[in-house]
Amino acid sequence: MTALNKHIKIWSIRLFFLSQIFLVGFGSYFYKRPKVNLGSITIVNPYYAQIANHSKDIPDWLYTVDYFTFIFVLSFGIILFMTIYYHTNKNIEEKNDKKSIDIFIRNIFIFLYPIEEYSEKQIQQQLKDLKGIAQTNHQKELLINTLRKVHSQTTGKVREKTDYLMGELKYRSFIKAYLFSPYFNNKLFALKVIADFQISGFEKHVLKLTKERNEVLHSEAIITLLKLKIYDSLLFLVALKMKLTVWDINVIIKTVQELKIVNIDYQTLINSEIPEISTLGIMLARLNNRIDFKSTIQKKIGSPSNLTNEEACIAFSYFSRNEKDYDFMIDKFELATAKAQFEFTNKIALISNKEKAIKFLNWVVENQSFTQKVQALTFLLDLDISTMNKYKNSNNPLIRQSYYQVIDINI
Amino acid sequence: MNILDWFSVLNNLFFIYACMLFAVYLFNAVMSVLELRKYTQKNKFVDYKSILSFEKLPSVSIIAPAFNEEKTIIENIKCLLNIQYQNFEIIIVNDGSKDDTLQNVVSYFNLVKVNRAFESHLTTQTIKAIYQSRNSAFNHLIVIDKENGGKADALNAGINVSQNQLFLAIDVDCIIEADALLKMVKPFMDDNKHEVIASGGVIRIANSCEITNGRITQVHYPKNLWAKFQVIEYFRAFTLGRMAWSKLNGLLIISGAFGLFSREKVLKVGGYDRNSVGEDLELVVRLRRYMHEVEKKKYRVAFIPDPLCWTEVPETFKVLKRQRNRWTRGAIDTILKHRRMFFNPKYGLIGMLSFPNWVLFEWLAPIIEFIGLIYFFLLLYFGLVNMHVFLTLTIFVLTFSMMYSIFAVFFEAFTYHKYKGINYLAQTIGLILMEMFIYQPINMFFSLNGHIDFYFRKNKNNWGEMNRKGFSKKTNDK
Numbered sequence A: 001m002t003a004l005n006k007h008i009k010i011w012s013i014r015l016f017f018l019s020q021i022f023l024v025g026f027g028s029y030f031y032k033r034p035k036v037n038l039g040s041i042t043i044v045n046p047y048y049a050q051i052a053n054h055s056k057d058i059p060d061w062l063y064t065v066d067y068f069t070f071i072f073v074l075s076f077g078i079i080l081f082m083t084i085y086y087h088t089n090k091n092i093e094e095k096n097d098k099k100s101i102d103i104f105i106r107n108i109f110i111f112l113y114p115i116e117e118y119s120e121k122q123i124q125q126q127l128k129d130l131k132g133i134a135q136t137n138h139q140k141e142l143l144i145n146t147l148r149k150v151h152s153q154t155t156g157k158v159r160e161k162t163d164y165l166m167g168e169l170k171y172r173s174f175i176k177a178y179l180f181s182p183y184f185n186n187k188l189f190a191l192k193v194i195a196d197f198q199i200s201g202f203e204k205h206v207l208k209l210t211k212e213r214n215e216v217l218h219s220e221a222i223i224t225l226l227k228l229k230i231y232d233s234l235l236f237l238v239a240l241k242m243k244l245t246v247w248d249i250n251v252i253i254k255t256v257q258e259l260k261i262v263n264i265d266y267q268t269l270i271n272s273e274i275p276e277i278s279t280l281g282i283m284l285a286r287l288n289n290r291i292d293f294k295s296t297i298q299k300k301i302g303s304p305s306n307l308t309n310e311e312a313c314i315a316f317s318y319f320s321r322n323e324k325d326y327d328f329m330i331d332k333f334e335l336a337t338a339k340a341q342f343e344f345t346n347k348i349a350l351i352s353n354k355e356k357a358i359k360f361l362n363w364v365v366e367n368q369s370f371t372q373k374v375q376a377l378t379f380l381l382d383l384d385i386s387t388m389n390k391y392k393n394s395n396n397p398l399i400r401q402s403y404y405q406v407i408d409i410n411i
Numbered sequence B: 001m002n003i004l005d006w007f008s009v010l011n012n013l014f015f016i017y018a019c020m021l022f023a024v025y026l027f028n029a030v031m032s033v034l035e036l037r038k039y040t041q042k043n044k045f046v047d048y049k050s051i052l053s054f055e056k057l058p059s060v061s062i063i064a065p066a067f068n069e070e071k072t073i074i075e076n077i078k079c080l081l082n083i084q085y086q087n088f089e090i091i092i093v094n095d096g097s098k099d100d101t102l103q104n105v106v107s108y109f110n111l112v113k114v115n116r117a118f119e120s121h122l123t124t125q126t127i128k129a130i131y132q133s134r135n136s137a138f139n140h141l142i143v144i145d146k147e148n149g150g151k152a153d154a155l156n157a158g159i160n161v162s163q164n165q166l167f168l169a170i171d172v173d174c175i176i177e178a179d180a181l182l183k184m185v186k187p188f189m190d191d192n193k194h195e196v197i198a199s200g201g202v203i204r205i206a207n208s209c210e211i212t213n214g215r216i217t218q219v220h221y222p223k224n225l226w227a228k229f230q231v232i233e234y235f236r237a238f239t240l241g242r243m244a245w246s247k248l249n250g251l252l253i254i255s256g257a258f259g260l261f262s263r264e265k266v267l268k269v270g271g272y273d274r275n276s277v278g279e280d281l282e283l284v285v286r287l288r289r290y291m292h293e294v295e296k297k298k299y300r301v302a303f304i305p306d307p308l309c310w311t312e313v314p315e316t317f318k319v320l321k322r323q324r325n326r327w328t329r330g331a332i333d334t335i336l337k338h339r340r341m342f343f344n345p346k347y348g349l350i351g352m353l354s355f356p357n358w359v360l361f362e363w364l365a366p367i368i369e370f371i372g373l374i375y376f377f378l379l380l381y382f383g384l385v386n387m388h389v390f391l392t393l394t395i396f397v398l399t400f401s402m403m404y405s406i407f408a409v410f411f412e413a414f415t416y417h418k419y420k421g422i423n424y425l426a427q428t429i430g431l432i433l434m435e436m437f438i439y440q441p442i443n444m445f446f447s448l449n450g451h452i453d454f455y456f457r458k459n460k461n462n463w464g465e466m467n468r469k470g471f472s473k474k475t476n477d478k
Helices: A002-030 A048-052 A062-112 A120-133 A137-153 A156-169 A172-179 A184-196 A203-209 A215-227 A235-239 A246-259 A266-270 A275-287 A291-298 A306-319 A323-335 A338-348 A354-367 A370-383 A385-393 A397-410 B003-043 B048-053 B073-081 B101-108 B151-161 B180-189 B225-247 B263-268 B279-295 B317-337 B345-381 B387-414 B422-435 B439-456
Strands: A035-038 A041-044 B060-066 B088-095 B111-114 B127-133 B141-146 B166-170 B195-205 B210-212 B215-218 B258-262 B299-311
Touching (some): A002 A062, A120 A156, A137 A172, A172 A184, A215 A235, A215 A246, A246 A275, A266 A275, A275 A291, A291 A306, A306 A338, A354 A370, A370 A397, A397 B111, B003 B387, B073 B101, B141 B151, B151 B263, B166 B180, B195 B279, B225 B299, B225 B422, B279 B345, B345 B439
Parallel strands (some): B060 B088, B195 B299
Antiparallel strands (some): B111 B127, B166 B258
């Protein structure tokens, strides 16, 4: 019923705006005619006589200007009314919302952190009271959102209690109505609630929403599917050929870490032809310390996608363990982005073969950009101060400057 | 054709121009509604704090030029230090202040001179020293002391010293919301169709607001009449104008007081133009031109409608005149420098719509308004004014202007609702009625003055002093 009401509301609003446009259009047609016949109804223009018998000094088009002036005055009046309405209404709404949220938080906390042992009957009464406060859809939304916030900020048993509370509130039909609502915000809200409280039974519809053209709904639906844990291996991302943003990648990684998802098909993700998915796979492999995918990641170094290339370099340097890896990093140093070069230098500077490290660092000081020079000189200060000191009088002013910066900060 | 025919042609031209201007305004209103709707839909449930724990986040340098800011500099830096972000540095550029700006900062934050190396990608006045703090609490604060070279020069020096991917150019006396950076970087991360090269934000007016510890704690409607007029003007400019152009990816200006840029791209185009007083507008136009001419990639200049930055606006006729004069000179300078973009299809929508809009309705509007006035008095002198027509057209313009302004006020009440109280609303409505007779003609005069200064006087690159009252007296932090 709620969903139907929402559909009726959205179409009524559209119809209202369309009718306004129609009225303006009809008015511009009508104002220069003596009358208009609409079937059996005749509408007489009371101003026609004035227009028809206008003085010669007044041009015809001036009546068009008059007509638009009338529209502007009317619009000004309507907008002014709406401004006053929204202004006062928002003031009241903000106060009421604050009051409601305070009550919700108080009641939720009594339930989450009871000072005494409550009987089942008392618990049911508390729930009834809580539901009693949230009568309107807006209040229900506020209550669920408050609970959602508490849920996201708690762990362990308290979090489990919020899940229980959500279940006991029996808002399933309300969430369903929101999910099927024509309003974008309602859908988004429902997806957030389904994801956070891992409410099952809506998977099919959520999957449908992943194919939405609207990118926000689309990416929210992906996160929801992920949180519902029905596609642990993350392969649905590859199957659906998802074009992820850096934002999505971050959110997915955060979710994977929070839910401690382990069953991930790294190989398929890393080898995906979609650079963003490949990047996600590489980052997840690094964060979960999956060194067994080092060679797969290595192949991604030099990828045309900057994003993939950078993450592949960072992950490879993280997994590098032997001379062969270090040589590879030295060889590919110039392919790496500035951030990845920083990671490479960090790694190579600390290898056991000091001679190789010093040679590499000297090469960086002499040939690479200024930030790399500073980083390499900082390592040289520890590894070989005499080599480092030769840069004190370098002909290259940037090397000299970098030298003095390193000395100044470290000594 | 006799003289009356010529008058008739002129009449028609003025009328057509006014109708086109109204059409642009209506278009702005519709576009801004669509864009704001999209923005709120996209970000309503975003938990910005979660960005702090993101794995992949761009690093940011906040660059704030300071010139004779001894009254407010400490509070302003403290406000910047409160900004929430993972990986950022604050670079204060003392642009040859003649007062105790540098000394105050050095002693308060326990700064010492450091040998910090940097690449001079951009030419600037000599950097005398770079300071960093001994106190680890301020370890991401860097202060550059340089010879005076103007705002653009100071920003360029900051860009040279910064090492991060993005830089936020701000006016040091602005009050920035703690989550401003989190909101500003989001467009750089959530668009995989375009490369985002810059993002701008809404500037709100801080006059008469309560400020505690460098934060806006209570928003008040300004007490000063000039500032009140500017509130309505800023509603129109930011909430309607810039939002609308952002919808079309045709935004040509990011306010110099608050804008986030890709450092790499800004370096590629040669940084801020040191010879322009409208360096903010000029940089965005040059960046866009570069993207079209050189990189030829899909790109976007984003705009955030959330009120993230609060600034003190001029409260006296004299200071307002200087500011508007400078804005006009900056706009003319940019338009002339990039005139080849005007109706040039090579630049896509920017060349065919944004730039012509700027030329025709931002630059030319005050000139045409002035010519219109002269023309009217001429007709009046010769007894050629039809009073009925004149009054009808005046009311037409007046009602449109009122409708547009009230829509901007409605938009604010409907969305961010920062100003409370019915008193504010009553005053605003009153001002909307008065604006056309007081504020707009005065603004036209300021703009004409800017034109005269640009073409006929030598001080076309002079900034003029911006005397600020400062917020520090309202703060209670000691």
